[in-house]
Amino acid sequence: MCRAFFALAFALVAVVNSGCVLEPINGGQIRNETTRFYGFFPEPDSQILVQALNPDTVEWETIARTRSSKTGVRTGFTPFPGSDSFYYWDAGDVVVPEHLWDINELNLWYRKRCVLRAVTIGGQILPSYNERPDVFADPVQEWLEKGNKQELVITLYDLFD
Numbered sequence: 001m002c003r004a005f006f007a008l009a010f011a012l013v014a015v016v017n018s019g020c021v022l023e024p025i026n027g028g029q030i031r032n033e034t035t036r037f038y039g040f041f042p043e044p045d046s047q048i049l050v051q052a053l054n055p056d057t058v059e060w061e062t063i064a065r066t067r068s069s070k071t072g073v074r075t076g077f078t079p080f081p082g083s084d085s086f087y088y089w090d091a092g093d094v095v096v097p098e099h100l101w102d103i104n105e106l107n108l109w110y111r112k113r114c115v116l117r118a119v120t121i122g123g124q125i126l127p128s129y130n131e132r133p134d135v136f137a138d139p140v141q142e143w144l145e146k147g148n149k150q151e152l153v154i155t156l157y158d159l160f161d
Helices: 002-017 139-146
Strands: 020-023 034-041 047-054 059-067 085-095 110-120 154-159
Touching: 034 110, 047 085, 059 085
Parallel strands: none
Antiparallel strands: 020 034, 034 085, 047 059, 047 110, 110 154
């Protein structure tokens, strides 16, 4: 039991220290094939790629690029090695090309879906959330309550109106 607790604690620190995607929310709805993509990263001026999974080739395609800011936001949360600052990144409104959508005519609650992720040039995938987190709250508690712990991708749906 104690070993599991420490493993969970170290995993949470690692996840929170890796940065995050604040929007879009996993399982959310997308309109007009466009979604806003932004979050935080623990290093300044780092390149971040927004990628979509091609359902035909099962390969990731980069659909947007951005960089984390050069000015950090201090968190005051010191368990992280190095700095206690995070750097905002914003890819803006990202359009998901039509060929990257999975269309399933048999499903009655959505028209199509896409699978997205944010990843660094070094291949580090940034975790996302299933519910909008409170950025002023304890990051570990927010991750426990709202984090997308099942997978490292963000699935968005174009729902029937």
